[in-house]
Amino acid sequence: MDGELKAIYDAILEGDMESVTEGVHASLDAGEAPGEILNTALISAMERVGNLFEEGEYFVPEMLVAARAMKAGLEILRPHLADSGVDPVGKVVIGTVKGDLHDIGKNLVGMMLEGAGFEIVDLGTDVTPDLFVAAIQEGADVVGLSALLTTTRPTMKNTIQAIEESGLRDQVKIIIGGAPVTADYARQIGADGYAPDASQAASLAKELIS
Numbered sequence: 001m002d003g004e005l006k007a008i009y010d011a012i013l014e015g016d017m018e019s020v021t022e023g024v025h026a027s028l029d030a031g032e033a034p035g036e037i038l039n040t041a042l043i044s045a046m047e048r049v050g051n052l053f054e055e056g057e058y059f060v061p062e063m064l065v066a067a068r069a070m071k072a073g074l075e076i077l078r079p080h081l082a083d084s085g086v087d088p089v090g091k092v093v094i095g096t097v098k099g100d101l102h103d104i105g106k107n108l109v110g111m112m113l114e115g116a117g118f119e120i121v122d123l124g125t126d127v128t129p130d131l132f133v134a135a136i137q138e139g140a141d142v143v144g145l146s147a148l149l150t151t152t153r154p155t156m157k158n159t160i161q162a163i164e165e166s167g168l169r170d171q172v173k174i175i176i177g178g179a180p181v182t183a184d185y186a187r188q189i190g191a192d193g194y195a196p197d198a199s200q201a202a203s204l205a206k207e208l209i210s
């Protein structure tokens, strides 16, 4: 990795948004390819953040500031990526299910998925099954459902049922997560996978569409 890209990579690990912004601008000015900046600096750094989280070196706050720094870099890169024809690895529709207003974990998952190269459609919180179905109709590879309450957990099942009834189930992989959710529950309600945290959500989504 050259000096400028390494500086962006390190700045993401440190959650230093200003240095990421400066570094991305400087790399683009120096003629670095947007796809190279994305893959070598941004995505690799978020992979490293995920590993550090899994190893217990980083906790949620470090992950959040790193993801925000990565997002700042991505915002600058986005128009250049579109111009240079760098395709996202897939499209993820994500939301917190109806009745549930918790979004910190869901946002983190969205940011890690974005860091892994996915295009994200974030439907927000309190999302009805119909809204998920409508978003899938617009095109999606993966659907991410989040729930933090035991009372809203069954809504994940209703949402998957609604997707089945709409005839779109075969077009998407459904992943679920949130504190009251387990891998067992995912199997029970017919989801394709469960991840306990944002880092594993990104690996899971990549694995499911590969």
Ligand code: B12
Pocket: 060, 099, 100, 101, 102, 103, 104, 105, 106, 108, 109, 143, 144, 145, 146, 147, 148, 149, 150, 151, 175, 176, 177, 178, 179, 180, 194, 195, 196, 197, 198, 199, 201
């Ligand atoms: C912050 C918080 C709130 C905030 C939410 C702010 C916000 N914008 O999100 C506020 C104050 C609004 C709130 C409200 C309520 N809360 Co609250 N809240 C929490 C708290 C303290 C932290 C949740 C959090 O953000 N964690 C940090 C994130 C990073 O972790 P995470 O959400 O688990 O997400 C990670 C994984 O689960 C996973 N993940 C999450 N989503 C997804 C999705 C996919 C697809 C995948 C693959 C993975 C994945 O990856 C994430 C990142 O690593 C929890 C306690 C706790 N320790 O969980 C209680 C908690 C969830 N709340 C609880 C309750 C009861 C409520 C209220 C009902 C309280 C009340 N009486 O009003 C209301 C409900 C409002 C509603 N309708 O939703 C209970 C739930 C109990 C239960 N078993 O149902 C908890 C567990 C607290 C407790 N111990 O009692 N809450």
